[in-house]
Amino acid sequence: MANAATPPSGEKPVARLVKLLFGDPLAAALTLLSAVLILALLPLVQWAFVDAHWTVAAPEDCRAGGACWAFIGAKLRLILFGLYPPQSQWRALTVIALLLTLVLLSLSPRVWGARLLGIWTLGLVVMLLLMRGGLFGLNYVPTSKWGGLPVTLLLAVISLGLAFPFAVLLALGRRSKLPVARGVSVFLIEVVRGLPLVGLLFVAAILLPLFLPPDWTIDKLGRTVAALTIFAAAYLAEVIRGGLQGLPSGQIEASQALGIPYWRMVWHIILPQAVQKVIPPLTNTAIVMVKNTSLVLIVGVFDMLSAARSAATDPMWPAPSKEAYLFVALIYFVICFAIARYSRHLEMGVKARNRT
Amino acid sequence: MITSLWYSSKARGLAIQIALLGGLIGFAWWIGSNTVDNLIERQIKTGFDFLTAPARFPISETVVTYSPDDSFLWAYVVGVANTLWLSMITIVLATLGGLCLALARLSSHPLLSRLASGYVTLFRNIPLIVQLLFFYGLATSVFPPPSRAISVMPGVYLSLRGVYAPSLTLGPGSGLFLVVCCLAVLTAVLARRSLRKHLSAVSSVAVAVIVWIGICLLGWLLTGRPVGLEMPMLKGLNFQGGLQLSPEFSAIIIGLTLYTSAFAGEVIRGGVEAINKGQWEGGRALGLSERQILFRIIMPQALRVIVPPMTSQYLSTVKNTTLAVAVGYPELGLVVNTVINQTGQALESILIMLAVFLTISLSVSLLMNWYNARIALVER
Structure with a gap:
């Protein structure tokens, strides 16, 4: 678009801007509208930054108006780590750091492969053990005490990771020539996609114990992971199916002609190409799942949002709920925005490679 | 013989399918028998008999009449009605909001398109439930009590007890007034058509609007002012009259609308951008205005792209x-939750909830497939 708007020679940039903003009645009206909108946002800026209280001696000092960011400072531990024992807090912090390191390590598509998968599996096991304790002299922390940001991140990563193999199976099943496999896949995908996640969480939280033998006990966190996994699998399956559909059938025929076994063909030929085609919707699903982990609040899992909500009920502070939720919103925004940016970056890489 | 069976794709396919089916049936049977054992062991009552029993719990807001003496079945109906009511309002508001956002993002106006894209980025990347809780927190802890309510517009007040707005009162004769209004539209359209030859496009529309307003006003006076606005009035500590929206309802409608608008806007923008640039250029070459091109040429084609993701x-x-x-x-979800707490019949309650949502989802999908097949481009 930038090329199309190249100014005619001799016109000054200021004149061009004036023409763009006030050139005709419609443009002038829109400029006015934008100005009104921006002016309406100014009080918000004043509330959040100019009048804000960053540090206070006592909670009552926040009554003067303006955002009370001091509240976040006072409750940071509760919001980020929930009820996790304070003396073991370094473990929760290490889990976050480990997860971030793993994410940073796997950013470049060049390192993707079986080895990275192994590292991730190992990393997640280490993280879960670190959270749980009970080994190497670390004191045991039951999952009911887990909370805050580590829970949110682990829920998102584990449910997406567990869902992916199921999603591949469902997508292949839906494209299969075998009527039973196709029917079962279509049924499972459509039923799960037709239900709200809250419904699935109810099923997992209330009905799952009824479905399993009495001596099997899965704690609340495990049950929510199950619900999130099933949900993610159905949505990922549809995304992967899109990629499979875009794959030229010659690829499959050629590998069959070469006598490559089915699963090797899936792993080495079909999936790499199919996934490459659907990077934007895949990352979109990842964003949706990060956002969806917040719903576990409804079945009483203590994730970051629940922690913020319980922090906001402290009667010592004057109405701190807005600051608490804004802080949580900021963290979610940073995560989701980063994923979206990364997706665009990957897409550029794919496009550049296809062009050469 | 056996090796040829092993290498026959037909036999293999059959074997795989039988194994799959057998495994699934076995799994379902295992879950079923576990459930039965658990229900017996925990002495949980089963069956749908409870549906006819009186519910005995209050529901704070309903769009259909409800009292605690009504049956559990009716409580579910009330829940479904509330769900559909919320969905309907949100869908209408979010579609309008999305259209505005899409037009703003598509416009060449540098400020407006940037504002719109900032809005979309912000609202799409924050979980809906965080937004709902934020607005609910605002509504219940930040807004002043009704006696010091914030007035955002004349007649619209924000307070701790919810939003107060003017309500429409329909007196006797309002049906007649509605008929007059419809006739006025017809007259205005006819007037515009006959004036179009003599006046410019803008002034003929202006004349038509004036004609319409004039006839409506006259009709309103002649039928005895049947339709009016009832303003909420502060009496003592609370408002009387007008429309009162509870903090819960207001928070959900505002949160859902803001969130859904961002997504709807992107869907509409995607549809418009999917249309070949040549269509714009062709329109310009024919001397049509940008607005005419957008609404007469681009939008009808973009609808075909927009409808499936919008659904x-x-x-x-x-x-x-x-x-x-x-x-x-x-x-519905909250009603189900309450019923589970009251009766302990979790299995039945959750099944009802799932059935309702599956019915809605699958029927809309079927309807959409039919619609898509109808509007799809017939290519030769």
């Missing part, structure tokens, strides 16, 4: 209303 957006809106549980608006 799934509408469906996720219906599913998203279940998040109202978090702020305590009595839609």
